[in-house]
Amino acid sequence: MTVAVVPAPSTIRDVGTAPFRLAGAGIVGDADAASALRTLLSALTGSSPGGDERTIDLQIEHGGAPESYTLVADETSVVVTGADAAGLFYGVHTLAQLARESTDGWVIDAVEVEDAPRFRYRGVMLDVARHFHPVATVEAFIDRAAMLKFNHLHLHLTDDQGWRVHLDARPELTRQGSGTSVGGDPGGFYTKDDYRHLVAYAAARHVTVVPEIDMPGHTHAVGLAYPELVEAPVLSEHILETVAEFGGDAPAAGVAYDGMAVGFSSLRIGDERAYDFVADVFGELASMTPGPYLHVGGDEALGTDPADFAAFVARATEIIADLGKTPIAWHEAGAAPDLAPGTVGQYWGFVTPTDGMDDAARAFVRNGAPLILSPADAVYLDMKQTADSPLGLTWARGITDARRAYTWEPTAVIDGIGEDDILGVEAPLWTETVRSLADIDELAFPRIAAAAEAAWSPPVGTSALRTWESFRERVGRQAPLWRAQGIGFHRSEDIPWR
Template identity: 65%
Template sequence: MPTLPLVPLPRRVAPTEAASPFPITSATTVSGDTDAAGTLAALLRTRTGLELAATDDGDIVLSVGGGGEPESYRLRVGADGIRIDGADAAGLFYGIHTLVQLIHGTDAGWIVPAVEIEDAPRFAYRGVMLDVARHFHDVDTVRAYIDRAAALKFNHLHLHLSDDQGWRLEIRSRPELTRAASATSVGGGPGGYYTQDDYRAIVAYAASRHMTVVPELDMPGHTHAVGVAHPELAENPVLDAVVSSGGPAPRAGEPYTGIDVGFSSLRIGEDATYDFVADVFGELAELTPGPYLHFGGDEALGTSPEDFATFVARASEIVRRTGKTPVAWHEAGAAPGLARGTIGQYWSFVTPVDGADERARAFTRGGGRLILSPADAIYLDMKPHEDFPLGLTWARGATSVERAYRWEPSAVVDGLAEEDILGVEAPLWTETVATLEDIDALAFPRIAAAAEAAWSPATSDAGDRTWESFRVRTGGLGPLWTTLGIRFPASPEIPWTT
């Protein structure tokens, strides 16, 4: 059968006995799960302009509870219609998005090829991260990114809510954080923050798309903004620790608008620091129904190893006592007192450098697991090519779509079993990203490669799990992405369908 525009690649795709595709017309009807029917109707309206009527016995039947692995589904297109059975509501949701990918226009109208698909995810955690600290992104922009990610079967949204440039979440016990430290962003542009009601709205919207929000308040480094609001909690910038970009130098107590990293730290030895940690993560835990709270722990370059270890031990335990599972970047694996069960997020390269693999393995020895985010593969803020107007190049230069695709999660950190890997996450840092159009320009089409690494079978276990197959399948999604309003660049690496 011809290569179908399915990304991420399903576990199994086979033709059915039907001799011809199933037509989608103004007379097509849907029955079954009400929520799922509403989702499908909205997507079809956008994609085709057709209104899908609900009946008791539809041409498209949607059901939940057919058994199988969590988030799995079965989709069958035959002469008698279309049926999608989800093991749960999330599985049915993903099956609907697979169906929408299959719909394409012909001279005779809209059709769906006659196929049978059985599908389930490889990893339980499939994430995207949006940095709202370097540039603030409002609730509507976050919702739009949720829609884009959920359509590719991502199920976690990691929000990077604080950094040197700004604090972006209302903490009622610490009102100075947003009063004094939220108004600016990289380059001196406007900042902003989420009220607690804004944050709850994001969490609820994500849940309606079967996504869990993972909030991050980064510390002990990346905390210059905390020092603007609470100078008593922050050390002076350590300028000889800066990874410099040539921009403005940080000054204690003044908002920072550059993109250097490594210079800031909380005061590790002060009890007031841990009162602050308990306050902010206590409120964050109450606001967050999901199981994870991320406390950062990366690039504390001006902090001694001993102080860093002290902070990580105390902060991870504070998070654990909220009833949530702590998450930290892989540097925190160097701390012998890291709270048991903490999840590590690996951000070094596909081939580890500077001992990152050993720090990552430390999480699994402590009862935790790993989220893989190799920077030279799925950091979506890297330039796709050297001349691209947005993005950075520190992760081994520009990251092409092909490089974003050609990596295998199980091969990154030696000594890990498959069950040690919780999942895959594609971060989007926003030093150069100020608008939704910027997000689209850097994320697409490479976000599709990250989706396939997170959902699809390992490269050794599926014949079509190849670069050549992926680039053709992704190219077939161009018309769908266009109708969904995604302003993706037409990468020359992809043979786009017009």
């Protein structure tokens, strides 16, 4: 039996009886879970189960590991039991994946599943700064992430190309800094009501929003609104080479930037007004964000003196910690000696680290905090899947096909960083080339499923399911469900699609 479940569960066993037929079945138990299951099965099969011949029973029984569930299906009944609401939600999505069409109609194979997540942080990131994406697109991305058992959405809300969330304390940020995207495309921003809606929409699907305000670099848009807070662009040879390769104008003070170069902008580190700005921005954002994390960025500050950079990220993380939130920063910030205790690091280097990226990442663990792993050459969803794709980039060691996205192990990336040092795995999707939900789907799927498995499932090689050969078969069997949900996935040649 090939079990079409992604991410792979902790254990799954064939019960050996005839399958459970969905026709004539009734759904009972938890109302929210029942509604979610009806929606999933209706999209997949064209009808929702209804009747009383057999039952699908959805229940919460507290006491198990957080987010865990069991699923028992035989010829007469299906019972899904979650240790909490999130666990039951994930069990419902596993049940929908198990549904298949047979000569007897739609059925659920007779199996027993025991499942729980490997890591407590399982994230995806959507960059809404390089290209702005409206509320409906973010909602769809949340739905796609939640069905694969991701539980965090990292929103990259600001960058050189645009500021995407309105704040009453600094209204000029959206008034002056939100109008453009890469390539001169239209910009946009979220009102405070939009942002609160997305937070609530995500929470209803057991997803926590992690907002990122990138500092001290990636801040050119800040200068459009508050020019006194930023330095003049630093036009290094690297910046000019990027402009020559990808087009557009070189960045200029006071002029909206719609190119793809990075590392030329910086806040004025020695100016106290910059820290008033940090306090205003994160203070208001914290009041709208019930989740525990605020992301301060800290990456690619190539135009900032290293000592100034260290002083800034130390003070910025302290401001966030004083708000009662846990700061997250990209791994470069690990070079700073005085980060706020507990600051979580996010590693975006390669599966085999280069240029001291692993040293900076290890510093977070020495400071008493875990790491989020986002190795760019494995889980950056914006890398090209094929050489001829018009979408995506190739700077992370070239093409990232589905097999490369799958065949890595989190505990093997950074020497000295083990299971207990890892908070989780996050798959970022940067949007320099991404304009629409169709573009998001084309780049994310099926590789987002590989990232989900790295975050949820047991380590590579520890079960028959945690192999590339098993994964490609299981993902191939997701095609009917993904199509039913309107997902325009990339039909990778490595996958035997069914």
